[in-house]
Structure formats: C-alpha cells, structure tokens
Amino acid sequence: MASTSLICDTQPWKDLKAHTEDIKKTHLRDLMNDKERCESMMVEFDGMFLDYSRQCATLETIDKLYKLAEAASLKQQINRMYSGEHINSTENRSVLHVALRAPRDAVINSDGKNVVPDVWNVLDKIKDFSEKVRNGSWVGATGKPLKDVIAIGIGGSFLGPLFVHAALQTDPEAVEFAKGRQLRFLANVDPIDVARNIAGLNPETTLVVVVSKTFTTAETMLNARTLREWISSALGPSAVAKHMVAVSTNLTLVEKFGIDPNNAFAFWDWVGGRYSVCSAVGVLPLSLQYGFSIVEKFLKGASSIDEHFRSAPFEKNIPVLLGLLSVWNVSFLGYPARAILPYSQALEKFAPHIQQVSMESNGKGVSIDGVPLPYEAGEIDFGEPGTNGQHSFYQLIHQGRVIPCDFIGIVKSQQPVYLKGEVVSNHDELMSNFFAQPDALAYGKTAEQLLKENVSQHLIPHKLLASYEHRVTVEGFVWGINSFDQWGVELGKSLATQVRKQLNASRTKSEPVEGFNFSTTTLLTRYLQASSDIPAEPPTLLPRI
Numbered sequence: 001m002a003s004t005s006l007i008c009d010t011q012p013w014k015d016l017k018a019h020t021e022d023i024k025k026t027h028l029r030d031l032m033n034d035k036e037r038c039e040s041m042m043v044e045f046d047g048m049f050l051d052y053s054r055q056c057a058t059l060e061t062i063d064k065l066y067k068l069a070e071a072a073s074l075k076q077q078i079n080r081m082y083s084g085e086h087i088n089s090t091e092n093r094s095v096l097h098v099a100l101r102a103p104r105d106a107v108i109n110s111d112g113k114n115v116v117p118d119v120w121n122v123l124d125k126i127k128d129f130s131e132k133v134r135n136g137s138w139v140g141a142t143g144k145p146l147k148d149v150i151a152i153g154i155g156g157s158f159l160g161p162l163f164v165h166a167a168l169q170t171d172p173e174a175v176e177f178a179k180g181r182q183l184r185f186l187a188n189v190d191p192i193d194v195a196r197n198i199a200g201l202n203p204e205t206t207l208v209v210v211v212s213k214t215f216t217t218a219e220t221m222l223n224a225r226t227l228r229e230w231i232s233s234a235l236g237p238s239a240v241a242k243h244m245v246a247v248s249t250n251l252t253l254v255e256k257f258g259i260d261p262n263n264a265f266a267f268w269d270w271v272g273g274r275y276s277v278c279s280a281v282g283v284l285p286l287s288l289q290y291g292f293s294i295v296e297k298f299l300k301g302a303s304s305i306d307e308h309f310r311s312a313p314f315e316k317n318i319p320v321l322l323g324l325l326s327v328w329n330v331s332f333l334g335y336p337a338r339a340i341l342p343y344s345q346a347l348e349k350f351a352p353h354i355q356q357v358s359m360e361s362n363g364k365g366v367s368i369d370g371v372p373l374p375y376e377a378g379e380i381d382f383g384e385p386g387t388n389g390q391h392s393f394y395q396l397i398h399q400g401r402v403i404p405c406d407f408i409g410i411v412k413s414q415q416p417v418y419l420k421g422e423v424v425s426n427h428d429e430l431m432s433n434f435f436a437q438p439d440a441l442a443y444g445k446t447a448e449q450l451l452k453e454n455v456s457q458h459l460i461p462h463k464l465l466a467s468y469e470h471r472v473t474v475e476g477f478v479w480g481i482n483s484f485d486q487w488g489v490e491l492g493k494s495l496a497t498q499v500r501k502q503l504n505a506s507r508t509k510s511e512p513v514e515g516f517n518f519s520t521t522t523l524l525t526r527y528l529q530a531s532s533d534i535p536a537e538p539p540t541l542l543p544r545i
C-alpha cells in the first residue's frame, strides 16, 4: 500500500464489509452444527489449544480475513518487526521485545547491532544479583538479609510483573522458591499505596527496586523519593546504596537520583513499556522473589510463541488468528468491547495487563501516517477470572449486548482439590463453568448438551502473554496504525505538569488559578480551598501500620 492509503480503501476490506451482511443473517447455533467448519477452527501449538468456532464467522470469513492480511502486508510487517526496522516510526525506534526472550545464540539486529548479547549480559547480572540477595551474601546496611522487595513502577513497569507474580504465587515449585520472601508493588502516587506497601515491613530487611523506563514518570519518581526517605530516615542516607536498585533505560537519571549505576539493570528504547515484562522490568523483581531459574522458564515459553508467530502459516498461527478475528469483531461486526475471561484465579491480573497492552497500543484515531481513521481501531478490554465474573457482568453479555469473549481454561490446576464425597474435583467444577458459558452464549438455552466438548488443553501464562502481545501487533498492522507509541497518554502527563505547577504556585505564593477552562478552574480552586488546612508532612511521618 502507498504510505497514506488506508486499509479500508482496499478491495478485501470492501469484500468483508459486504460479507458482514450475510453473517448477520446467520445464527451461531447453525454455524456450530457444521462439523467441518468447527474442525478447521481449532489450532494447537506447544500446549495451547485455540478453538475459535464460536466466533461469528464462516470459513469464507476467515478466507477473506487472510486476503485482508495480505492487503495490509501483514507477513512483511511481521518480518520488518523481527528484523529490527524502525516500525515505531513516530518515535523512530525498533520494536524488539522478542529479543528479550531470545536464546543466547540468537541474532536479532537493531541499527546494525546484534542486541541479544546485551540482553543476556543484563540477564546474567540479574541472575547474579538475585542469587546474592536470596542467599544472603548481599545484605542491608545493618547486615540483615533483604527478604522483602517493593517494586516501584506504574503502567508497563508494573502491570506485567504483577500479572506474572500473581500467576506464580500458587505455583507449587515457585512457592518453594519464594519461602520467607515477599514481593510488593507500589504503583499509585496516592500515599495510601505507600502506606499499604510499607505496612509491616522493616527498612532494614527491605530492598526497593525503582522500575521506570524513562526514570521521569512523576508518580514513580515521587514514590521513589518517598521510599528513599523512608530508608534513609531509618538507616541513614548511606543505606540507600544497599537498599535501592533500579531498572531503566536512563542510567544517567538513575545515577542522578542517587542509585549506584552498578546497581542498575538496563533495558533499551526498542522495548515499549507495556511490552517490557520480559526485560529487567519483570525479570529482576520476579527473580528476587522466585529465583532466576523460574523466570527463565517464563522467558522460554514466550520465546516459543515468538518463533511460532514469526514462522507459522497464518491458518495455524495463533496470534495472527486472534488478531484477525479481533479486527473482524471491531471493524466489521461493530463490537467495540472484548471480555478476557480466564478460568483460573492465578490469571487474575491477566486482563488488567492486557488492557494496557491492547488499549494503549491500539487506541488510536489516526493511521501511522497521521491520516484520520474512518473506522474504529482498538477495543475496550475488560475481564475477571471465571467464575467470579459470572456473578457480576455476564448477564449483560448473555442478554444485553454482544461482546466477544476470550474464554481461557487450564487443564491442570496448580492446587488441585478433590473433596471426598463430591461428584467432581474443585477444578472440574470450575471447568464445568468454563465449558458451559461459551455455549450458553452461543446457543442460548441448549447449553447443557454441549458440556461434554473438550475445548481446552494445557495453557500456561508465558505463552498466553506472548500470544496476546502479538495479537495486538497483528491488529495494529492491519488497521495501519502505530501500536507502539502513546501520544494520548503523553498529553495527560503534560497537563498534569501544568496542574502541579499551579497547585505549587497557589499553595506557596497564593497565586490564583489561571490558564484552565471554567470547569477545571472551579474544581482546582475548590480543591485548594478545601485542602488548605492539611499540614505538609515529611514522608517519614506516613502511617506505619
């Protein structure tokens, strides 16, 4: 395609538009009776089993979607990503999170340089450091082992690591490695989050990891200063060297903050924040909690999907199929939302993480060349683990609106329970719901007959993660947008800077609120008035719980 042309001007897009009318006349119940169709809508790779037969699509739809992919040069776009081209053109950067989990001997170039050795240097450094902390050869300022970790970070410097931590918390092997240790995440600038994080912790035995790609994010830096004060007021300023380390691409600012660059773990501008869980962003805190060997397994799983995404033909390529179906649902069937429904409590933080990966990536109104899009891109992602969601928002999906759902099932529970006298194990009970709900949605009242279907096979978080990352990429490539920048978010940040300046000026010099619209001026003024009697407290006076 020419650089300013849009995918909606291509014949495959127009064909799909026309085809939508036929599909709308078809009931999913009838589509589900076509065994041949259903069989061809099941794909398996390395322990993952995808069944997309409950999508409102026929084999003809899928064929037309492949043609759309061709028109969007999807294969070439994927190749460009893997070969380190600057596909994040607005920021003039490669997009190479796949290099973070590549095997040691892989070659992945960015700007003519193989980045894999750099990746492994950092991984080796993390392995070494986390082992020292875990075995007590790296101790705190008073000689005590550091058994608790607070990771400070927000957005991509928080959600991915939190998702993996939540998934590992009940994994029997990981639990053994984590004995006697705690990992907490401090994200919100709300002082309540600080209070909750330090509750019950002793600075003497706490290691703080400041995680920020830019090392400029206002919330993270204030939280970092707050915990620096918490440590130095208790143990003296020199204790910071033993109790604070950093993960960042900006090592200059790390040093300026007062963290020894030797205790900083680097990553690179070719890693987007929301794609950074496999960099030191996730690997460091998780290795401190569970040991590097557990985290390495995670990287290997993601790498397996990376290879699959790069090389599998589209009809067997799980992220490509997921991406094309999402485009179909959003841009052709007009369904703006998507529910992510893992039937696994261990995946409780998966939907919030994917929310950022997907919505910050593809929530765009212009094409990569700056042309306003005459079609919707991105979707509203939300979700909860089953069965909890069933008792919350499922009713609307059953009878209110059509919302495409990702049902994610796990074959083996991390913590199997089978009570004597019960008909099924607790996990079977969970999975009964997993099998029932998609059919209840597809068929209405005939769900009972379909409970016997075996939809899912073994599924593990690292593969799930990489598959979803690549799905977002596929959608972005087809929609012709840049999935790797986030200018909307940047606008919010600069407006917050203006507000911060105003609050400071009003509080310290009684300057009136100016330069904002009527509504914001009113609200700011009222806020300043109502909070004027709150005394300034040094961070050391934060409540100790």
Ligand SMILES: O=P(O)(O)OC[C@H]1O[C@](O)(CO)[C@@H](O)[C@@H]1O
Pocket: 154, 155, 156, 157, 211, 212, 213, 214, 215, 216, 217, 220, 273, 274, 360, 486, 489, 490
């Ligand atoms: O890691 P940093 O630089 O602190 O940024 C945190 C988050 O802020 C954003 O830039 C915008 O919210 C995200 O993309 C990023 O994950």
